[in-house]
Amino acid sequence: MFARGLKRKYGDQEEGVEGFSTVPSYSLQRQSLLDMSLVKLQLCHMLVEPNLCRSVLIANTVRQIQEEMSRDGVWHGMAPQNAERAPIDRLVSTEILCRTARAADGEHPTPELEDGSLQISASELPIVSSAQGQRSPQSSLWEMDSPQENRGSFHKSLDHIFETLENKNPSSVEDLFSDVDSSYYDLDTVLTGMMSGTKPSLCSGLDGFTAATPPPSSTCKSDLTELDHVVEILVET
Amino acid sequence: MEEDIDTRKINNSFLRDHSYATEADIISTVEFNHTGELLATGDKGGRVVIFQREQEVLVEEQTPDVVLGSILRVLKFSLPSLQSKNQVHRRGEYNVYSTFQSHEPEFDYLKSLEIEEKINKIRWLPQQNAAYFLLSTNDKTVKLWKVSERDKRPEGYNLKDEEGRLRDPATITTLRVPVLRPMDLMVEATPRRVFANAHTYHINSISVNSDYETYMSADDLRINLWNFEITNQSFNIVDIKPANMEELTEVITAAEFHPHHCNTFVYSSSKGTIRLCDMRASALCDRHTKFFEEPEDPSNRSFFSEIISSISDVKFSHSGRYIMTRDYLTVKVWDLNMENRPIETYQVHDYLRSKLCSLYENDCIFDKFECVWNGSDSVIMTGSYNNFFRMFDRNTKRDVTLEASRENSKPRAILKPRKVCVGGKRRKDEISVDSLDFSKKILHTAWHPSENIIAVAATNNLYIFQDKVN
Numbered sequence: 001m002f003a004r005g006l007k008r009k010y011g012d013q014e015e016g017v018e019g020f021s022t023v024p025s026y027s028l029q030r031q032s033l034l035d036m037s038l039v040k041l042q043l044c045h046m047l048v049e050p051n052l053c054r055s056v057l058i059a060n061t062v063r064q065i066q067e068e069m070s071r072d073g074v075w076h077g078m079a080p081q082n083a084e085r086a087p088i089d090r091l092v093s094t095e096i097l098c099r100t101a102r103a104a105d106g107e108h109p110t111p112e113l114e115d116g117s118l119q120i121s122a123s124e125l126p127i128v129s130s131a132q133g134q135r136s137p138q139s140s141l142w143e144m145d146s147p148q149e150n151r152g153s154f155h156k157s158l159d160h161i162f163e164t165l166e167n168k169n170p171s172s173v174e175d176l177f178s179d180v181d182s183s184y185y186d187l188d189t190v191l192t193g194m195m196s197g198t199k200p201s202l203c204s205g206l207d208g209f210t211a212a213t214p215p216p217s218s219t220c221k222s223d224l225t226e227l228d229h230v231v232e233i234l235v236e237t
Numbered sequence: 238m239e240e241d242i243d244t245r246k247i248n249n250s251f252l253r254d255h256s257y258a259t260e261a262d263i264i265s266t267v268e269f270n271h272t273g274e275l276l277a278t279g280d281k282g283g284r285v286v287i288f289q290r291e292q293e294v295l296v297e298e299q300t301p302d303v304v305l306g307s308i309l310r311v312l313k314f315s316l317p318s319l320q321s322k323n324q325v326h327r328r329g330e331y332n333v334y335s336t337f338q339s340h341e342p343e344f345d346y347l348k349s350l351e352i353e354e355k356i357n358k359i360r361w362l363p364q365q366n367a368a369y370f371l372l373s374t375n376d377k378t379v380k381l382w383k384v385s386e387r388d389k390r391p392e393g394y395n396l397k398d399e400e401g402r403l404r405d406p407a408t409i410t411t412l413r414v415p416v417l418r419p420m421d422l423m424v425e426a427t428p429r430r431v432f433a434n435a436h437t438y439h440i441n442s443i444s445v446n447s448d449y450e451t452y453m454s455a456d457d458l459r460i461n462l463w464n465f466e467i468t469n470q471s472f473n474i475v476d477i478k479p480a481n482m483e484e485l486t487e488v489i490t491a492a493e494f495h496p497h498h499c500n501t502f503v504y505s506s507s508k509g510t511i512r513l514c515d516m517r518a519s520a521l522c523d524r525h526t527k528f529f530e531e532p533e534d535p536s537n538r539s540f541f542s543e544i545i546s547s548i549s550d551v552k553f554s555h556s557g558r559y560i561m562t563r564d565y566l567t568v569k570v571w572d573l574n575m576e577n578r579p580i581e582t583y584q585v586h587d588y589l590r591s592k593l594c595s596l597y598e599n600d601c602i603f604d605k606f607e608c609v610w611n612g613s614d615s616v617i618m619t620g621s622y623n624n625f626f627r628m629f630d631r632n633t634k635r636d637v638t639l640e641a642s643r644e645n646s647k648p649r650a651i652l653k654p655r656k657v658c659v660g661g662k663r664r665k666d667e668i669s670v671d672s673l674d675f676s677k678k679i680l681h682t683a684w685h686p687s688e689n690i691i692a693v694a695a696t697n698n699l700y701i702f703q704d705k706v707n
Binding site: 030033036040048049051052053054056057059060061064065 | 345348350351352353376438439457458485486487488490507540541543544547594597598600603
């Protein structure tokens with residue numbers, strides 16, 4: 001279940017490290033939580049209509065994190081040192097992620113949860129981190145005018161989530177609910193949502209979306225296969 | 238036909254490895270009827286199984302062992318708090334009365350999505366004649382079922398023979414009057430009304446009004462009012478869908494009518510609020526009459542605060558004076574006359590508070606637990622993980638954790654209270670938080686309307702507990 005024995009490379013340059021180097025900084029935890037939430041929103045079981053309550057709660061959580069990150073001034077543009085970090089360093093096991101900052105104050109870190117007690121899909125974590133890893137050398141992702149032509153196709157689904165979120169405009173979440181709205185197949189509504197931010201490369205944005213529209217289940221599966229493939233590549237480097 | 242179903246299900250699910258559960262057998266709702274004589278369960282496969290309590294019998298000895306229900310395992314235990322000292326009184330036990338397929342899986346061609354046949358809720362109507370009526374609903378369609386008994390059949394037709402084949406009129410020489418003869422009891426369920434196509438979103442609650450003429454169905458964004466006799470129309474009484482779906486931040490999670498006032502109902506939201514509405518105020522009850530919300534505790538604030546404040550169930554007390562709400566970690570009792578905070582808060586499994594991140598990752602944080610009152614509103618009950626369920630006595634302020642599991646209790650044995658140890662030294666018989674099985678969750682429980690009999694659904698097993706005191 002948990003990646004036991006995973007070597008955690010934790011850079012000393014990371015801000016906020018106090019005492020226990022095994023507890024990730026608050027900003028790293030927050031970033032991982034954001035990534036996890038985005039993956040959750042995307043990887044829904046598309047055979048049956050997704051649970052609206054769950055989607056709303058996750059989206060609200062994402063919004064909260066966004067707001068806090070904006071307040072902290074880290075929302076646009078990655079911090080310089082992150083761009084230099086190798087992707088594999090961001091593979092943080094869930095157990096580490098879920099340790100609270102209080103553990104650093106003096107208590108011993110929470111003992112690892114036993115296998116089988118919590119069914120964590122450990123595969124989700126590398127996917128999340130690999131997405132981050134891919135982004136860090138291209139920190140321009142967060143900027144509005146980032147060129148998309150050079151990115152691999154696997155970026156498309158994650159990308160259009162990130163793109164919708166990078167808008168300050170609250171319509172960021174519309175994309176996430178467009179599939180449960182009864183006007184899902186109303187292309188106008190859908191395209192309006194996509195185009196509410198300035199998207200320089202309209203074609204790849206639309207491509208990414210139209211790929212997601214008909215059989216949603218196959219899109220999810222192909223995303224997973226591609227992500228798996230990318231993870232394999234990353235882990236081997 | 239029931240025997241066929243028996244055989245098939247027993248062959249399928251009677252496996253030594255009890256952790257393997259046929260997914261269709263997972264119980265999704267449990268409900269006693271108004272007298273407690275009947276207990277209905279709905280499952281993920283769209284089936285409804287109704288149990289009936291047999292007449293009470295005074296016996297010298299206890300009949301041992303487990304009684305297997307046709308689809309579900311039904312085991313009898315006793316509540317630990319009360320013990321019989323002398324005479325053995327075999328209380329009426331619940332046996333399978335009727336089984337039927339309520340909903341079938343459907344496919345929404347417009348959205349290319351499946352509509353699950355899982356029964357989300359069952360609600361009984363009060364009995365008005367010899368037949369029983371219940372409402373069952375899946376995500377999109379509510380159905381009214383009539384369950385009736387047939388124990389006589391007519392014999393001696395003139396035009397048909399005993400097998401039902403038409404007789405040659407030329408051979409009929411005498412006439413006779415058909416007579417009713419007794420037959421083996423047959424319980425048949427027929428769908429009397431189908432209330433469809435009124436919900437765009439998933440139905441989470443249904444509630445029969447105290448006027449017994451109307452009922453409401455609530456989905457994530459809307460609540461509709463129906464008349465039992467009219468299936469092609471319903472009134473929309475609450476609509477919280479924003480004009481712009483991008484502004485959606487809150488959904489309806491549960492709704493219920495007041496037990497006595499047919500104009501009053503409440504609905505809960507994913508933001509931890511409860512609204513009480515009066516249908517006399519306006520046709521569309523978007524403006525609440527009362528608004529119940531507890532101010533947030535700033536010291537407990539985290540990114541998960543909103544998720545764990547989302548209310549998964551709301552229930553009026555039998556008296557109608559209180560409402561009880563269940564959120565992820567607590568059960569709260571509210572006085573209808575006080576909106577700014579609950580009058581009682583009970584911690585169900587506070588030891589999970591430090592595990593919220595993991596529970597968010599494995600989606601357990603979105604589990605919707607239900608809660609129930611006992612008949613006198615003095616005890617409340619709700620489920621937890623590891624097949625544990627909790628009871629809180631509102632008067633004595635005592636609480637107990639019990640486990641619904643075959644491995645740890647024998648039939649007719651007194652249940653042993655369980656304890657979760659949160660840190661430090663673990664005593665014998667205690668379970669540490671890290672060994673809890675989060676796949677074994679008790680979401681659905683029911684309490685007999687007047688007696689101390691409870692029904693607890695643990696994945697695909699139904700447990701019925703009775704106390705031994707007469």
